[in-house]
Amino acid sequence: xxxxxxxxxxxxxxxxxxxxxxxxxxxxxxxxxxxxxxxxxxxxxxxxxxxxxxxxxxxxxxxxxxxxxxxxxxxxxxxxxxxxxxxxxxxxxxxxxxxxxxxxxxxxxxxxxxxxxxxxxxxxxxxxxxxxxxxxxxxxxxxxxxxxxxxxxxxxx
Amino acid sequence: xxxxxxxxxxxxxxxxxxxxxxxxxxxxxxxxxxxxxxxxxxxxxxxxxxxxxxxxxxxxxxxxxxxxxxxxxxxxxxxxxxxxxxxxxxxxxxxxxxxxxxxxxxxxxxxxxxxxxxxxxxxxxxx
Numbered sequence: 001x002x003x004x005x006x007x008x009x010x011x012x013x014x015x016x017x018x019x020x021x022x023x024x025x026x027x028x029x030x031x032x033x034x035x036x037x038x039x040x041x042x043x044x045x046x047x048x049x050x051x052x053x054x055x056x057x058x059x060x061x062x063x064x065x066x067x068x069x070x071x072x073x074x075x076x077x078x079x080x081x082x083x084x085x086x087x088x089x090x091x092x093x094x095x096x097x098x099x100x101x102x103x104x105x106x107x108x109x110x111x112x113x114x115x116x117x118x119x120x121x122x123x124x125x126x127x128x129x130x131x132x133x134x135x136x137x138x139x140x141x142x143x144x145x146x147x148x149x150x151x152x153x154x155x156x157x
Numbered sequence: 158x159x160x161x162x163x164x165x166x167x168x169x170x171x172x173x174x175x176x177x178x179x180x181x182x183x184x185x186x187x188x189x190x191x192x193x194x195x196x197x198x199x200x201x202x203x204x205x206x207x208x209x210x211x212x213x214x215x216x217x218x219x220x221x222x223x224x225x226x227x228x229x230x231x232x233x234x235x236x237x238x239x240x241x242x243x244x245x246x247x248x249x250x251x252x253x254x255x256x257x258x259x260x261x262x263x264x265x266x267x268x269x270x271x272x273x274x275x276x277x278x279x280x281x282x283x284x
Contacts, residue, residue, distance in 0.1 A: 076255075
């Protein structure tokens with residue numbers, strides 16, 4: 001008869017036959033070992049032990065699992081990079097701010113495909129900030145210039 | 158759509174139309190109505206954006222050749238910018254769309270754009 005050991009996390013218990021194991025509080029997460037295994041494994045992963053907890057419901061899936069970095073993101077859309085807006089402000093108004101926007105757009109892409117979604121969103125917010133800064137600086141300078149030219153023309157310059 | 162949004166878009170539309178009319182009618186070369194590039198004024202160097210206003214003026218008058226002479230990178234970026242905005246508008250892209258988005262607007266593309274802009278900047282000042 002096959003004999004099993006189980007561990008409560010501190011001590012190991014056993015050896016027990018599968019019928020003796022039924023009287024212990026074995027859950028799917030309890031680490032078990034028997035001869036032939038290289039390492040302790042959760043009881044839930046061993047098919048022959050499945051009868052031990054047939055009345056115990058399977059674990060509830062962790063909702064966080066969808067955001068783990070190990071996931072493949074190539075089938076999802078990255079956050080907005082503000083790339084085209086940054087190019088436009090580079091060409092129309094404010095070179096330094098536009099370049100800052102483009103650099104942050106690049107960061108959005110690299111962080112996203114590396115799986116660091118939070119960092120990608122931060123870079124996206126940063127890119128948006130620089131795009132907006134240059135947009136308003138551009139509008140401000142344009143308006144100031146227009147009034148300067150207008151009143152300059154009136155006063156005879 | 159609430160009334161605040163309507164006013165916002167009316168404002169944007171009005172501003173845009175005014176700008177189009179002003180840029181089409183007046184040549185920035187012959188008028189001092191248009192702001193000058195601060196880098197040009199202070200150092201005499203042209204930045205990658207210098208000539209954009211003149212280029213827009215020529216484009217609005219369908220003079221592609223002169224627009225290219227004033228700021229080639231602006232004229233050449235127009236199809237790219239329109240494509241970029243279109244990709245941004247797609248809400249639920251499929252795998253193929255994402256593949257092309259990554260090719261055209263991914264990290265490699267962004268680095269190439271930076272290199273193009275900076276090369277253009279250097280090139281236009283030494284030629």
